[in-house]
Structure formats: structure tokens, C-alpha cells
Amino acid sequence: MTNTEYESMIAEMKETYKNYNPRKNALDEARALLTQAAQAAMAAGELPQTDLPDFIVEIPGDVKNGDVASNLAMAGARVFKKAPRQIADAILAHLPNLEGSIFSKVEVAGPGFINLFLAPGWFSSVVYGATLNEQYGRTDFGEGKKINVEFVSANPTGPMHLGNARGGALGDCLAAVMDWAGYDVTREFYVNDAGNQIQKFGKSLSARYLQHFKGEDAVPFPEDGYQGEDIKVLAAEFAAIEGDKYVDADEETRKQALINYGLPKNIAGLERDLAKYRITYDVWFRESTLHDSGAVQAVIDKLLATGACYKAEDGAIMYKSAQYSEKYGAANKRKDEDEAKDEVLVRANGIPTYFAADIAYHYNKLAVRGFDKAIDIWGADHHGHVARMKGAMDAVGLNGEDLDVILMQLVKLVKDGQQVRMSKRTGKAITLTDLLDEVPIDSARFFFNLREAGSQMDFDLDLAVKEDSDNPVYYVQYAHARICSIVKKLASEGISYEGHTAWAGYQFSDPAELELIRAVSAFPAEIVTSAKNYEPARITRYVIDLAGSFHKFYNACRIKDAEPAARQARLALCLAVKQVIANVLTMFKVTVPESM
Template sequence: MANLVKEAKDQLKEVILNAMGMAVADGQLEPVPLPPFTIEIPNDTSHGDFAANVAMVCAKALKKNPRQIASVLMERMIFDGTYFERCEVAGPGFLNFFLSKRWFAKVIKAIETDGENYGRSDEGGHKKVMVEFVSANPTGPMHMGNARGGALGDCLAAVLDWAGCDVTREFYVNDAGNQIEKFAGSLEARYLQIYKGEDAVPFPEDGYHGEDIKVRAKEFAALHGDAFVEAGSKERREALVDYALPKNIKGLRTDLAKYRIEYDVWFRESVLHESGAIDDVVKTLSDKGLTYEKDGAVWYKATSYGGEKDEVLIRANGNPTYFAADIAYHYNKFAVRGFDKVINVWGADHHGHVARLKGAMDAIGLDGNKLDIVLMQLVRLTRDGEVVRMSKRTGKAITLTDLIDEVPIDAARFLFNMREPGSQMEFDLGLAVEQSSQNPVYYVQYAHARICSILKNLAAEGIAPAARSLDELLCFEAPEEIELIRYLSIYPNEILESAKTYDPARITRYVIELANKFHKFYNACRVKGEAENVMQARLALCLAVRTVIRNVLTMLKINVPDTM
């Protein structure tokens, strides 16, 4: 797929190196190793479309003033067959390059040709990448952190896919271990309380107190009556969990699907316990001399691999810890399923777990650098400037389902991707439902609808976009046109940078600014009423903007309305 910015940079690099070679051949510069230099789009493009710092980084090696080096190079630059027409020396020795109109015309043609694939690339080399996100305990409803993590994880996976990776979305179902024991004990208490009364059956101190536990217990009682009241605790707990857990997992699937998140894999922790995978990794660590016994438990020498303290793998009662299961789970990701890169989206409160898990990958003979963790900060819900903590419907903490019942899913997915994962954010419930330019997703959708309206109004007068050749698109002159085309050109690079930094918020920020630049263009440049060649060129530009907005919103799983 086309990336006109990359093509232009590659051309400039070749032009600069050729000029350097000629300068050395002419005896104007010494034949020294060339240090790395950068070619960038400057913040202020009035002084050039691209800028290179080659003269400045070479000054020390060449023992010359940067401006002198820049002048020598500029005199020897040949732009024939490139997108560029001239070069200037600026400031302390920057080389500023100016694009020809042909490059701007070619951006429009590239978007027209690539269409719904404009922005895609093969930079990722089709590496197998897993993004594991949300992975909420199936013991209760999902909270605000899951709402943000779901939007971030899903959109990050989409960005990586567009950047050329083979992406798998995965949900890790914690259906074993301590939390399931607590779940079982909580269900058992609520079930017995139905028949014996709350005073007669104490509730576990560390139990789950949510209303959802009571609901599941009542459903179980409606189905089985008091048949399990006199049963053994083990039998009763197993029956309760066997009933409630699948319903909770189904509920997670349903709620996430409503939020437009579909996973490729739902991986159950219980598989690791049943298959012996946990025992295998503990044995591997023991064979490497990285475990020891203390107080009846098996410990892992985590401090040997970056951990702050040693960690228990097998408790004194013989049960594996969550950390042991986590090592086995990630061993499965890398060694069994062969992922080249694994990205976990976690809450910031898990920061202490990062180094020890990456270290454990090294310890069992894998590469901890292939495991990346995106730490996500908390969300504060606000309305009219006030913090909102409780659901108006239930009086309890607001859940994911509460949120998407109250605000449009488009707004939720977009607004949760407005800030990079590591920053705390406020989610304004009032803004999310507002239909005005103050609402970022509405503002972007309106830009798309405005373009559709332009086309519809012209069609009513018998005017339709006509195919334009490259030469017929050389008429762009207005600053607003040039600025808009230049911004369209950087979209493929924004995808790559977003994938590289694991920050899908770059894409929402990009499309907001694209909408802003389109509205500026619309207010400054008429489409209807201009000469035929100008009108058709501007129509082609409108269509290019519409394509890119549609591509962004579709990638983020946000609706793309034609009318508003």
C-alpha cells in the first residue's frame, strides 16, 4: 500500500547521499563515515516540506561549519525523477526541501487507488502478535477499568493488524484458583441463607458481596430447590460453580460483544491445571536450580531474574499460586502457540508484576523482551464537573453495562481512546451524549456526513465526481488544500507509530485533526461554482478525506454515518 511520506524520505536520502558522493569526488568534502541523520516534516512547513539535519551531524567529522557543508551539498543536489523541485539552507545548517505539485496530486491518487486499504502496510512482517486484554475475573460484573481496557486493547489490536501483524485477540478466563474458591464460598453462603436465613449462615469475610452473587444463588435455588442444602460442602460448591460460572462467562461474552469486542480465543486457566502445564514449568525451573522449599512451599528464585523478592509457586497445601499459572500461561503463548510478540493490557496496579513475569520468561528459557505490558491508568467518570461513582439504576459502582446503557457505544470507544494508556483520564458522561462539535466523535462523524452532503447536493444538480488523471490534479493552490493533503499523507505513518508505541490514541487524535483541517478547507474553498477542473480536483480531495475518516472509524469499530 502507498506511503507517500516514506517514498519522499527515501528519495531525499538518495539525493543527499548522491550529493555527498559528488562533493567527496570533487574534493569539497573529506571521505569520512557518514553519521546517521534524520529527514522529517518540520512543524512549520512554510520554510519547506521536509528538512534534513545531515550538515549539522556531519560538522564534527568533516571539521567544517554546518552551513558551509549544507551549501556544498545543495549545489550538487539533483532532483530529476523525484517529487522535489528545490532546496534551501536555513538556520544553523538545516537543508529544507520543497515538494512539487505532483507529490500532492499523487497523494490523492494513492488514496483513491488504495481505498479502504489506505493506511495498511506490511511493516509488521506478518509476525504473530497476541493482544490479551480485559481478562476480567468471571466472578462478577466488569468495571470502568475493563471499559477503558476493552477499548484500548481492541483498538491496539486493530492498529497492529493495519501495521501488518498477524493479530490474535485473547481473553484469559480465570476459572481456577483462589478467586474461584472465593466465588464458590460466596455462592454457597447465599444459597444456604435462602433456606436457613442470613443470621444462621455467616458470609465469608473475603467473599464477593455483590448482588450478582445473590442473583445466581436464587437462580440455582429456583432450579434445584433445597436439594443441595444437606449435601456435602464440596459437592454443593462444585454444583453452584458449575451452574454460575458458565452463565457469568456467557455474560462477559455478551457484554463485550455489545461493546463491539470479539475475541479470537477464550483461554481457560483451568486447562493449565488439568493438563499438567503448571507442573511442567515448575519442574523446568527446578531442573535449572531456580526453586527451593521453605515452610512446606515451593519457591522460585525470582530475585535471580529481576524480581524484588522470591515468589511462591506451590503453596504448602499443594495448590499452585496464580503466579505459577501465569508463567505456564505465558509459556503456552510463546513455546506452544509460537507467538512472536505478546502484549498484555493491564491496570496500573499490576506494575509490580511486570518485571517478575518478564524475568520468569527468561528463567524458563524464553525471551522476556518478547513480552510487553501496557499499563493503563484509572478512569474518573464525571457529569457536570462532578465525579460520578454510583449507578443511578442500581446505586452500586458503575459497570461496563451501566456505561453502554447510558452513553452511545461510538462515544465510549472513541473517548476511551483519546488519551494514551499511561495517563489518567476523565470520562465526561454529559459530553459523551452531546450532539455538538464539542463531542469529538460527533465532530469527526459530522465531517464525514458533511462530505456526503456535498456529494448528494451536487448529484441533485447532475454533477458527479469524474475520474481525474495525475496531471488534472496539479491545480491545488490554496494553503488549506495543501495543508489538508499533507495531513492525509501522514496517515500511514500514524498507523505505524501507533503500533510501535502501543498507543491507539494517536489515531483518534489524528482523525480529530483531520476533521478540523477539512472544516477549515470547506470554509475557505468552494467546491460548487468553481471552474470544472478546480471543482473536480476539490471533489477528489473531499473523497480522499471521506475515505480516510471512514477507514479510521471503521478500524475503531465506530459507526460512519452519511447523514446527521
């Protein structure tokens, strides 16, 4: 074969393995074979003519009895009016010739389970796919549908806290999983730069500014003001620039000047801190644009026109919350009767509430910008708002099912077995930047994505800084580095990977080989499942298990001293695992080391 012919063949194979999902292929082919066989059995009169029942084709937890299992015979007992074993035997009698398929044999077990065994060629194909496709794991499952993932969205009135650290990792990793599953993903940060919290921010800054010149005893601080040290710092910076120019100004002028100074600095700080955490957003959406553009008023008018709102006697505009949220389970889960009451959308003074802006914002996502799905990650304390928000989408003529909210539970920092509440450096509640000063960014991102958002978690500071196999991120990174070391050492001894033609006749058969290949084969299917269930933590756990399977394989199977075809095949398998680990770590923005 000439170089040109070889390169052409490799290019063709790479195209073949684009969006390759070996587990899905196996399940689809198994379903097609069994369906064809059942229909042939009916045509031959061995089974009654009827519609096939719904049946399961799955990868069993224990593959010693088969790589793919189906309950077709069990599910068909009622419609075929025969014992499952008889149905299974009839189906097997009409199976097409398996030559050329990805299966080597099919058996019936127990009362009628149908088990299919994968042929050696399938295992080789998995290794081909993972070594020939640098993007192995990507699929076209999402069909390019537009998905908006909004996460963190911390108020720009102060530093980000631990909840934002967890939400940031979960949101960014979820967006990555959705992208790899074939969706068109937009990462978004909603900047709450309007409303009560900004007015409170301005009042707090104004008081601190006046105190800077007049003393704290002379100027009372608002009872509901922001007490953080960061407010004092901003006010002092402003005073250093502007002097006492605003001391005698009216409160509104002084407050607005301080907001105009402090807000951009805080937003820039959020962007800077998140970038340090390896999070970059496609869109920073400002709440103020909804008010300035008339979008909030337009949504209020729409709700009034459809009868979802009405004007109260005091002039306030009320939203019929219970009527629209009941569909989403709010009515029968309320513990507080006040939640069943209609909600204020526009206050009697004509100022819209935060809820009004929130409706306009989600309307903008789904109707104006045309996202097929909007996914929000909120703190668990916002659980009561979920049904209201989804119901509001129905009220404005959209579909509340197009908005999905992931509720995130609290996280506790633990050191020496005890909860840590305060930063040693500041003596204040621990912020995102405090955390990143304590632990590596790799550990922070990996640890926060170890468990589903809905579970409470303890973040072990001691474990996060350990550099041994007890630390899960180190364990996974070490597997990648170990493979790099194996390849480098073999190369130093004149042994290198020669391409798939060097092991074309080899059949993987060692149990450790097969277990590892099965683990590699699961990656694209795991991506799809994670995207469907909004569970990026599933991929983190998957790659930990993959690393474990690799270490087991390496201890069980010789590479250097194996016969040439086996050596090349096992080296290819190492490279396949290396590619999967690199893809997971890169996807989750965790360092991919080649040596440790």
C-alpha cells in the same frame, strides 16, 4: 482510451498504492538523495572521504521553510571538519537532477539546515492513493509478525467495571492499529476459571444458596466472600432449578455444583456484554486448561531444572524473583522490601499459586503458540508484577523483552462537574453495562481512546451525549456526513466525480488544499507510529485534527463554482478525506454516518 484500457490502468494504480505511505516515501527519497549527493561531494574532493554520520530527515512542524528538513550538514561538522553551511553547499552542488523525483527544489537555511520542497505531483499522488485504495492507511510495516493482544481478562466472578470499559476500548483499538500496521494480530481474553478466586466464588454461592432456604441469620457469610447482588441472583436461580437437593450435601459437592452452574453463566455474560461493546475475541483462553494439561507443572519442572526455583523446608517451591526481575528495573524501584523476597510458586500443600499459572500462560503464548510478541493491558495496580513476569520469561528460557505490558490508569466518571460513583439504577458501583445504558457506544469507545493508557482520565458523561461539535466523536462523524452531503448535493445538480483523469493537469496550490493533503498523507505514518508506541489514542487525535483541516478547507475553497479541473480535484480531495475518516472510524468500530 477504451473502457478496458482505463480499467486496466486503474487496477495497476490500485496495486501501486497498496500499502502506500507517502510520508515515508518522501523521507526515504530525501535520505537517498542527500546520501547520494554527500557521497558525490566526497568523490569530487569537496568533502573529506569518511563514513556518513547518523543524520535526521523529518517532516518539520512548520513547513513554510520546506516540507522535509535534514540536519545532515550539522551532524557532519565533526567528521567532515567543516562548517555546516559549507557542507550543506557542497551537498547541494552535487544533488542529482530533481526532475522525476518527488521534490521540486532544495534550499539551505540558517547555519546549514537542508530543506526540501515537495513537487506538485507528490500532493496529487496522495489524493490518488487515498481515493484509489479503500484500505488506505494500511502498511506492511509489521511484516506479518504474530502479535497477541490480551485485554480486559476480568475475573468471571462478577460484572465488569469501568476499568474494564477503558481497557476494552484501548485493547481493541490497539489490536486494530497493529493489524493496520501489518501485524498478524490475535485478540485474547484470559479466563481465570481456576485458583483462589473461583474457590471464593464457590463459597459465596454456597452460602447464599443455604441462606435461600435457611435464612441469612442461620448461615454465616464468608468474610472474604463476594458480596455482590449478582451472587444472590445466581444462587436463587440455582435453587429454583435444583431445589433443596444440595442443602444437606457436603460443602465441597455443593460448592462445585454451584461453580459448575454459575461460572459458565458469568463467562457467557462477559462475552455478551463485550459483544455489545463491539469487542469480539479470537481466543477465550481458560486458565483451567493449563492445570488440566499439565502445562503449569511442566513450567515448574523447567524452573526447578534451571535453578530458578528451589524447595523450601516446608515443601513449598520458591521462585528466585529478585534475581530475574532486577534486569527489568524492579530492584532499584522497590519501596516494599517484601517484594525483594523469593516468591512462592507452589504452596506447601502442593497447590500452585496464581503466579505459577501466569508463567505457564505466557510461556504458552510465546513458546507453544509462537507469538513474536505478547502485549498485555493491565491495571496500574499491577505495576509491581511487570518486572517479575518479564523476568520469569527469561527464567524459563524465553526473552522477557517479548512480553510488553501496558499499564492503564484509573478513569473517573464526571457529570455536572462532579464525580459519579454509583449507578442510579442499581445504587451500586458503575459497571460496563451501566455506562453503555447512559452513553452511546460510539462515544464510549471514542472517549476511552482519546488519551494514552498511562494517563488518568475524566470521562465527561454530559459531553459524551452531546450532539454538537463540542463532542469529538460527533465532530469527526459530522465531517464524514458533510462530505457525503456535498457529494449528494453536487450529484443532484449534475456534477459527479469523473475520476483522476478529469483533473490530471491540476496542481494543488491553495494553502488550505495543501494543509489538508498533508494531513491525509500523514495517516499511514501515524498508524505505524501508533503501532510502534502502542498508542492507539494517537489515531483518535489525528482524525479529530483531520476533520478540523477539512472544515477549514471547505470554508476556504470553492468546489461547485470552481473551474472544471479544480472542481474535480477538490472533489477528489473530499473523497480522500472521507475515505480516511471512514477507515479510522471503522477500524475503531465507531459508526460511520452518511447523514446527521
